[in-house]
Amino acid sequence: MRDPDQMGGAFVAMIFEELGDMLQFPEALREKDGLRLAQGLRGGAEAKLRDVLGAGQARMQTSTGVTMQKKSDSDGFMIRFSGKGVSDEMIKMVMEEVQKTLEK
Structure with a gap:
């Protein structure tokens, strides 16, 4: 996909606003597909689009409404947490648990 400024289309902004977190290579998206x-x-x-785009990515949802999504880029791996109940305090607690697991 060309640079959004060059395309001048509001649809580009809509795609990046609504689905940008799920697009790993948005620059490779053809204008027709956009x-x-x-x-x-x-x-x-x-x-439905989020489900389809997320099908190739590991994604889990807890019974409390927290969604965890595994992602990777050239720097390594990450886990994205979203949903109700996600807070700075919860993330700190999760990181401490991961640290304990990795130090065993």
């Missing part, structure tokens, strides 16, 4: 994504978003298909 238009199709925007059409789906305008049609209310964000949840």
Whole structure:
């Protein structure tokens, strides 16, 4: 996909706002595919698109509504936490538990 400033389309902003966290290589997205994504978003298909885009990524949801998603980039791996109940305090607690596990 070309630079959003060059395209001048509001659909590009919509895609990046709604799905940017799920697109690993947004610059590789063809304009035609970007238009199709925007059409789906305008049609209310964000949840379905997120499910499809997340299918190749490890994702778990707890019974308390916290979603954990495994991601990776050139710097390594990360786990994204989202949903109700996610707080700075909870993340600190999770990091302490991970530290304990890794030090065994």
